[in-house]
Amino acid sequence: MDWYTTVFEVIDTRSFSNLWYWIILAVTWSSISHWVLGVPFDMVARARRNGGQAEKDLEDLVRINANRFLFIVQEAGLWMTALVSGILTALLILGIYYGVEFAQAIFLLMFPLTFVGLLSIYSARKVKAGEDSGDALWRRLRIHRMSTQMIGMVSIFLTAMWGMYHNLSSFIH
Secondary structure (H helix, E strand, C coil): CCHHHHHHHHHCCCCCHHHHHHHHHHHHHHHHEEECCEEEHHHHHHHHCCCHHHHHHHHHHHHCCCHHHHHHHHHHHHHHHHHHHHHHHHHHHHHHHCHHHHHHHHHHHHHHHHHHHHHHHHHHHHCCCCCCCHHHHHHHHHHHHHHHHHHHHHHHHHHHHHHHHHHHHHHHH
């Protein structure tokens, strides 16, 4: 077996039957649900438990990240919307109309992340509007994390169903 064969066997574009795709899917959703508005959730739990300086640090970090998200949306939101919409549309056309499995897999990974992005913008606006300290901030971050986890669970379930369907249908044909 030569080097090229080994590399292309490891980096296989048959996504739904490739272990690497499922690892990337799991790591992506694990990371996304751990980082809430750019803050690791263990920091949220520590601030809730200990208070004091940990709570002040959390409030400052959330405020900074919320302002950063809102600045990016204000400055480049229209361009980002157009770019993401174009990429998702291209992936959907390649995946469904032309049957490119890799495009289907990337679409199933990226599309739900757009909902998490919208949720982050919504949460950042809520933080900016006054939910920036104490119990209100903790509640906002908890709701954001639980919503992200729900989106992730539905996404992983639908991706697994589509992947099984794709693998079984290609096995039959």
